[in-house]
Amino acid sequence: MFDLLGNSRRRRVLRHLLDDRHITLTDLSARIAAWENDTPITDLTSRQRKQVYSSLYQTHIPRLSEHGLVEYDSEDRLVTLTADPERLRRFLEVESPERGRFSHQWSRYFLWTAVVGSAVIAGNWLGTAPTTHVTTESLYGLLTVAFMMLSISFVMAVEGPKLLRFGD
Template sequence: MFDLLGNSRRRRILRHLLDERQITLTDLSARIAAWENDTPVADLTSRERKQVYSSLYQTHVPRLSEHGLVEYDSEERLVSLTGDADRIRRFLEVEAPDRTGFSHQWSRYFLWTAVVGSAVIAGNWLGTAPTTHVTTESLYGVLTVVFMMLSISFVMAVEGPKLLRLGN
């Protein structure tokens, strides 16, 4: 099951079929192409539609059909969900957590470290910062250490659980 769901198009097929138990291959390919191209279905080019349609018809729908998850009626060109919907839903829910907000949080840390560090160094050059008695090289060193610590923290927060699993 994990091998089957390792492909985003197959996951997307099953998601659509969980919402709508039966759909034409043409409509399904248009919806997936729209999702992949981040555009409304009406704005898709015929090339974008054809690429996804061919991929679904030749590869993904037959693969899901071989494993009993979908059925394809070639006369009607209908794709239907035939697998256990609850089981499929459970597998589809086991995805990596959305780290969108998490990444933005870290980018802010890096940005503010760069802004504050640059302001302190510029103030030192101009002789207006309270750190005028500290050398520029020392400020560069402190800023480098801060960036290194921030980078290590970022890597451990994002990749730490995976790195710990590799150690076991």
């Protein structure tokens, strides 16, 4: 599975099929070409479309079909997802919008820890912080421990569900 998903074009095919279980090879190749060229489908050149179509038709769809992930109907030129969608999502790690927002919240925690920690250390150097009786090295140690705890919390909050699912 990891070898199959080692190619970004095959991952993109499967992601599209998770949203649209049956799609023509022509439409699928146009969507992937648009993504790869960072352009709307309407602005694709025939060469861009043809390159992706040929690659999907000759290499990627047959490879995915051999491993039972998709089925290709050559008469209708229809690609159909045959793999278990939930299992496939785990491999592709498709994030929901809710999870993406969660990650942005953590960047604020890291930012404010750095800002407050730096302000306390700067205040200590200048002798203006109420922590002047604490050594700078101790403050660095506390800030390091705070970042370590924040990092562990981040990993468990964001990656914890995936780590727990690993045994499934």
